[in-house]
Amino acid sequence: MSSIKSLANQLNIGQFFDIETIGRLATNSKNLDSLLLITTQNFNAINHYLQQQNRSSLSVLLLTGGWLEAMQVTCQVASSNPSHKELREKIGEQKITLEQILLLFSFYESDENMASLLSELKELEAAFSKITITYTYKESSMEVVNGVAVIKDNSTTTIDITEEDVRNIMAKTNSIRNKIIS
Amino acid sequence: MCVTSWQKQILSETKSLANIVLDMKKIYLSVVLVFIASWGSAGLVGQCDADNLSNACIPKLSGGFNFLKSYKIDGEGGTKDKVEYSYVFTKGTQYMINLCADGNGPDGLVVSLYDSQRNKVASSKVNGQFISAIAYPCNATGIYYIQYTFDGSATYCGGSALGFKR
Numbered sequence: 001m002s003s004i005k006s007l008a009n010q011l012n013i014g015q016f017f018d019i020e021t022i023g024r025l026a027t028n029s030k031n032l033d034s035l036l037l038i039t040t041q042n043f044n045a046i047n048h049y050l051q052q053q054n055r056s057s058l059s060v061l062l063l064t065g066g067w068l069e070a071m072q073v074t075c076q077v078a079s080s081n082p083s084h085k086e087l088r089e090k091i092g093e094q095k096i097t098l099e100q101i102l103l104l105f106s107f108y109e110s111d112e113n114m115a116s117l118l119s120e121l122k123e124l125e126a127a128f129s130k131i132t133i134t135y136t137y138k139e140s141s142m143e144v145v146n147g148v149a150v151i152k153d154n155s156t157t158t159i160d161i162t163e164e165d166v167r168n169i170m171a172k173t174n175s176i177r178n179k180i181i182s
Numbered sequence: 183m184c185v186t187s188w189q190k191q192i193l194s195e196t197k198s199l200a201n202i203v204l205d206m207k208k209i210y211l212s213v214v215l216v217f218i219a220s221w222g223s224a225g226l227v228g229q230c231d232a233d234n235l236s237n238a239c240i241p242k243l244s245g246g247f248n249f250l251k252s253y254k255i256d257g258e259g260g261t262k263d264k265v266e267y268s269y270v271f272t273k274g275t276q277y278m279i280n281l282c283a284d285g286n287g288p289d290g291l292v293v294s295l296y297d298s299q300r301n302k303v304a305s306s307k308v309n310g311q312f313i314s315a316i317a318y319p320c321n322a323t324g325i326y327y328i329q330y331t332f333d334g335s336a337t338y339c340g341g342s343a344l345g346f347k348r
Binding site for chain 2: 033036037040041044090093096097100133135136137139140142144147148149150151152153154155156157159
């Protein structure tokens with residue numbers, strides 16, 4: 001927690017981190033909803049602040065760092081459970097998220113601080129290239145239940161990803177993460 | 183006696199004229215004040231506090247949905263016909279998008295959800311009825327477009343929150 005506070009202070013966004021509250025919530029799994037709400041609201045507030053300060057590239061780096069960390073953990077768990085299809089698919093569908101991250105990076109192509117990470121992310125994109133996501137659209141239906149329009153989604157996606165793909169993605173993710181933290 | 187009577191009449195008519203002028207001044211002043219007041223309030227109506235409305239929408243995410251993102255809906259008094267955002271939805275996750283406007287209902291605000299191929303998959307206007315929230319159990323991972331439109335809205339202003347649960 002002290003590392004988070006120190007890092008946030010160095011980035012001049014320390015005012016958004018109530019470390020005491022976050023620490024208290026993080027120690028009890030019953031508080032995960034509150035923790036999620038606080039961290040989401042925090043990120044939105046930080047993003048808004050950084051945009052006002054013309055430091056929006058930092059928002060993109062924060063987002064990318066969080067995503068890479070989650071990817072690394074998921075890949076580790078998936079490698080320990082190679083037969084877990086759902087976990088593999090969860091990794092595979094991150095291809096779409098990576099596309100969106102790369103789209104964000106494209107706005108900062110002339111930014112030297114972003115260039116090296118962008119180059120790494122493009123290598124990660126290559127590791128995702130063999131994965132196919134097939135989307136089949138079918139018209140949805142809906143009904144109103146207790147004042148809420150509840151949709152029945154009839155479309156589907158199938159994600160084709162092999163264990164080798166997971167290994168390649170994990171290797172590249174670990175490599176990027178190690179470069180960031182070293 | 184005759185002169186006095188004539189003088190009295192003149193005096194009385196002068197007073198009546200003065201009263202009429204005074205009344206006209208009052209009327210003129212009232213008209214000006216009403217104009218200024220209505221002009222001022224029109225300016226206030228034109229201001230869209232979408233920030234507040236989107237924040238107000240967050241606690242209205244009911245049924246165990248966790249907050250993800252809030253959206254401002256500012257149709258700039260009708261000059262914009264739609265406001266659009268995008269989000270990556272994943273299969274196996276249920277999403278809720280709600281609407282908040284001044285007053286009780288959604289004030290003609292409609293949220294529609296489009297998939298990556300721009301097929302409409304959900305709308306908060308059902309059989310001509312304006313619904314304040316949609317729940318979308320996602321079955322297909324991909325980028326989705328959350329589009330807000332105005333259908334007979336008085337303020338062209340509102341807020342919205344996106345939540346999820348598994």
